[in-house]
Amino acid sequence: MSLETEFERHTLPLEFPFGISRGTATDAEVVTVRIEDDEGLVGVGGAGPSSHYGETPDTVAAVLPDLLAVVEDVGDPHELERIERRMRETVNRNPAARCAVSVAVHDLVAKRLEVPLYRYWGLDPEDTLETSYTIGLDDPETMREKTETALERGHGRLKVKLGTDRDIEIVRTIRSVAPDVDLFVDANEAWTPREAVRKIDRLAEFDLEFVEQPVAAEDPEGLRFVYERSSLPIAADESCITVEDVPRIADRCDIANLKLMKCGGLREAKRLIHTARAHGLEVMCGCMTESNASIAAACHLAPLLDYADLDGSLLLEEDPYDGVPMSGGEIDLGGLERAGTGAVLEE
């Protein structure tokens, strides 16, 4: 068997400017990988590199030739374990670049077997979740308008970005127009430990599910300080990058938030999920601003998750790729009528 590979860079405008505590983005820069077997079947994967984790479209493009050379050298897409291990040996960092290849190879394998990816994994498509939809940081009035737009589109789970001097006002405003939605917040490391405990006490009156990454990842003692005093459950995102981080965070949070672009691939993601469960944690899968070239694959993990935060494609002005049906945010794996991850170029 022989495999042909290629990749391409895209800049995808976001529907709204996307603000978090560290800054605001107006587009998503992604890299799409295609791997074709000698029967003409094509696996698609995507990288959504994050500069916070040291990756850019340039670094992805720089290492992809070496990673794709591994795939061509192994030659058999079904050798997923060998491919991911050899990619890690070739490029130890660059998880988004490795992830693009991991997703493309998984997509190709499931297409060769003529089943959706969840079925290849033996997962129950009914055991799925609704993804949260993220309201990026902005002035409270704009955040209220974005919330109303999300409600009109049928979303019943919202995530609100915080990390400002008006966090309480933001949540009060959003709760006033969305009294019944499931709601959680993400401070993206912006608070000091004492500030976090104080703010979480006040935020708890707005019936929030949990608080994501209240303090800096570089301050594990601060995370423990908050966890031991918090009136709401705590999720670790920036503090939980790879499977090796799970034992380190297990006694200082309630939820591990994995992302394909942090851990470097689908097999790593599954390892992280099972490791987190073994440590008594709940599991969420989040994402970067990405297209369905990668989001569609993450959707197939839904039956293994407690929370899905897979709105990357929904935040785009227009996604060139179609993926798993997600009307109103409900990840409808059973409604996917294609083999593989479901990522396919829109007609």
Ligand SMILES: [Mg+2]
């Ligand atoms: Mg986060």
